[in-house]
Amino acid sequence: MRTVTKTSKKAPANKPAATPAEPAGQVESGTPGKVTKTTLVDAVVTQTGLTKKQADGAVDAALGAVADALRQGQSVGLPGVGTLSVKATAARSGVRPGTTERIEIPAGKKVAFKVASTLKDSLR
Structure with missing residues (x-):
């Protein structure tokens, strides 16, 4: 009895070309555009x-120290990166999506980030 094997008609997977080593100080990310905690570690x-x-x-x-400082309302300066700070938001009225019902959005707080000028200039 003859055994029949199934062959795949898929094209061979494109293997990524070897990339040169990352320059010192740069972080390589597994996902384009995103640096994860594992990447930082x-x-x-x-x-x-x-x-x-x-x-x-x-x-x-x-990261815990940064989060704790922000919870206490302190700003956190990250040299060469920027400053994280807590900003108060005012109460305002809004519209519930889908129903067009008017709602009141209470006052609250948000985290704001101001980019360091050295980083901003290097991005140009």
Whole structure:
């Protein structure tokens, strides 16, 4: 008895070309346009020589400190990046999408970010 094997008619997958090594200080992201926590941890490991577990703890501590400061209403300066601050928003009226019903939006707070001029200039 003869065995029949199924062959795929799909085109071979395009393999990405080898990319040159990233310059020092740059963070390579798995997703274009997005840097994840894992990417940050990997960058800390590469630049400091810490273990992955230590770098994860350091990144967690830094992000936690930023969040705690913002919850307390403090601004957070990140040299070379910018400043995060908490801004009060005024109460206002709005329209509920789909029903066109008028609603009142209460006053609240939001996080604002102001880009450092050095970073802004380097993006041009």
